[in-house]
Amino acid sequence: MAVTAGAMPASGATTQSAGARLRVEALGKAFAGPDGAAVEAIGSVTLDVAPGEFVAVVGPSGCGKSTLLQIIAGLLLPSSGRVLLGDRDVTGEPAHMVYLFQQYSKSLLPWMTVENNVMFAFRHRMKVSQADALTRCRDYLAMVGLGDSGHHYPWQLSGGMQQRVAIARALAAEPQVLLMDEPFSSVDALTRLDLHSLILDLWTKKHFTAVLVTHDVDEAIFLADRVVVLTQRPAQLAEAVATKLSRPRHSIETREAPEFLALRHRLLDHLLTRSGRTRDANPR
Amino acid sequence: MPIPAERGTAVLAALVLPLAALLCLEIASRSAIVDPTFIPPPSAIIGTLGDIVATGAFARPLAQTVLLLFAGYGLGSFAAISLGILMGASRAVYNCLEPLAELLRPLPKPALLPALILFLGLGAKMEVTIVALGCFFPVLINTIQGVRAVEPTMINTARTFGHGSFAVWRRILLPASAPYILAGMRVSLGLGLILAITAEMIAGTGGLGDSILRAQRLFLVKESYAWLVILALLGLVLTGVFGFIERRLAFWSAPQVT
Secondary structure (H helix, E strand, C coil): CCCCECCCCCCCCCCCCCCCCEEEEEEEEEEECCCCCEEEEEEEEEEEECCCCEEEEECCCCCCHHHHHHHHCCCCCCCEEEEEECCEECCCCCCCEEEECCCHHHHCCCCCCHHHHHHCCCCCCCCCCHHHHHHHHHHHHHHCCCCCCCCCCHHHCCHHHHHHHHHHHHHHCCCCEEEEECCCCCCCHHHHHHHHHHHHHHHHHHCCEEEEEECCHHHHHHHCCEEEEECCCCEEEEEEEECCCCCCCCCCHHHHCHHHHHHHHHHHHHHHHHCCCCCCCCCC | CCCHHHHHHHHHHHHHHHHHHHHHHHHHHHCCCCCCCCCCCHHHHHHHHHHHHHCCCCHHHHHHHHHHHHHHHHHHHHHHHHHHHHHHHCHHHHHHHHHHHHHHCCCCHHHHHHHHHHHHCCCHHHHHHHHHHHHHHHHHHHHHHHHHCCCHHHHHHHHHCCCCHHHHHHHHHHHHHHHHHHHHHHHHHHHHHHHHHHHHHHHCCCCHHHHHHHHHHCCCHHHHHHHHHHHHHHHHHHHHHHHHHHHHHCCCCCCCCC
């Protein structure tokens, strides 16, 4: 049984959209298990993301969320089904899709300065002078509030700042689709709220299509236009809910809105019941 | 970074023992407690060393040894890094070559000298080959480990930004495994010098190894020791230069254990 999620028009302040439509059609993925038998990671997932839309994918841990994202990015091949970017099949890494990894410390290259890390994203693709490349690089660093840190090495910066560099680098490639694999899960709680606002701000400015994979229901609701819930492995689409929260969203107020809380209740209830966990931590 | 005063104390502490040892030798030799014919007083060795340096006689053997070392070290390291990257990146290549490497690696390299002399004669070809062989294995093992230790996330990052396989090799695999490779090269540098001297002693066609052995055979004991001092200084300079280069190239990494 596969629930199909249709694309919702983006509710963001996008007037003109630079994002691309992303379609995942009946995608399945099986790995060879330790005993040689096929282990099904993804059952069949169909997902249609409108240009400029922000979709969050949540699900129990180990359900294949990251696998799904890696297939979309062309880092893994699907066992069945296909991924379409615009009207083209994704085979290999598409030029207009960028992947933001959870582990910024392993994704940023420690032997390159912050500036060179950012230029690593686009310098090889365009014939621009070093000066122009540097200007573009500094623009993006300024956008994430790191205009002064270009000459540092990533490991000289705090975790939050490193993830900002990773965000600047991802956006400097000017992607049509930004794929985010739990990018906020390895920073502290306050930095996380800060980065949420930053990514929404940049999304509003740049109109890219965004797909976020996360296990944090609050984060998913706060950021996305639509939250997609996956079942346990093999992953299937369990539910897709439009958040319908007004934009711009506010770090504190939005998270206290009744609609936010109602949605949070519904999704958490769904996830906890599905994963067979008890809702009450201390049953009497 | 120690403060200058601390550094000064450390240097002083490091000098105490060698100076004391030299002083003991000097006294022992001059008072004939040990036979001065075989163990001449250090001051006399320094005098001979001064002559070798002043006449410029040191230059040719030193240059020949350094050249031999660099040629063998360069060839061996280059081959090991190239092959190591292949073996680290591809399981098939590794499975194919690993048994052979494991067979040859523990073999003491000087044992190959007789065979090499048969194939290559007593000249530079044989010397460079044995140095290259000695330098090859530590670099190979470390390169394989280094490539295996590269974070898959780094490679995926490069791929998602549209870098091709060659760029992934050059811009990710090589720099990311550099600290491991350099640690292997540090070991190889010492091994290379050992083999260079051994080969020179056997070939007898010049170089510091030849000078040390030749002086001893001609019973020029002081001269033999003087060449030994030059060799020790060469080792010291090489280690220092290598450390400097290593810190420049792998500045971003904690020192790797070999």
